[in-house]
Amino acid sequence: MEKRIGSALILVESKADIDSLNKILSSHSSIILSRQGLPLKDRQANLISVILEGSTDEIGSLTGKIGRLEFIQVKSVLLKNNTNYEGIL
Numbered sequence: 001m002e003k004r005i006g007s008a009l010i011l012v013e014s015k016a017d018i019d020s021l022n023k024i025l026s027s028h029s030s031i032i033l034s035r036q037g038l039p040l041k042d043r044q045a046n047l048i049s050v051i052l053e054g055s056t057d058e059i060g061s062l063t064g065k066i067g068r069l070e071f072i073q074v075k076s077v078l079l080k081n082n083t084n085y086e087g088i089l
Contacts, residue, residue, distance in 0.1 A: 001055035001056075001057065002055065002081055003053055003054055003055060004053070004054070004055070004056060004059065004078045004079060004081065005051075005052070005053050005078070005079045006051075006052045006053075006059055006076055006077055006078035006079060007049060007050065007051050007052060007076065007077055008049070008050050008052060008059075008062070008063055008066075008074055008075065008076040009047065009048075009049055009074070009075050009076075010047065010048040010049070010050070010066060010072060010073070010074045011045060011046075011047055011072065011073040011074075012045060012046040012047070012048065012071070012072050013044075013045050013071045013072065013073070014070075014071035016070070016071050017069040017070060017071050017072050020069055021048075021066060021069060021072055024062065024065045024066055024069075025050070025062075028058070028061070028062040030054075031052050031053060031054030031058050031059065031062065032050050032051070032052060033050075033051045033052065033053055034049075034050065034051040035048065035049070035050045035051075036048070036049045036050075037049075052076075056078065059076065059078065063076045
């Protein structure tokens with residue numbers, strides 16, 4: 001399958017699902033290029049941004065599992081297929 005570059009923005013609204021989220025991210029670590037967390041102290045929430053490289057099925061599996069967690073929201077975006085970036089990352 002062709003690999004795609006994309007990102008996912010994860011909003012963690014409660015610490016209740018943190019363990020489940022970390023297990024999901026760890027099980028998909030092979031497609032995660034970068035991960036950055038940002039606390040939103042004034043909103044009692046956290047943002048996690050991940051940069052991904054994988055097939056649409058792999059990325060969909062990751063975001064789908066995260067999306068089923070009760071206190072966590074996720075949105076993802078994938079770039080169009082473009083062979084110009086292969087070998088760059």
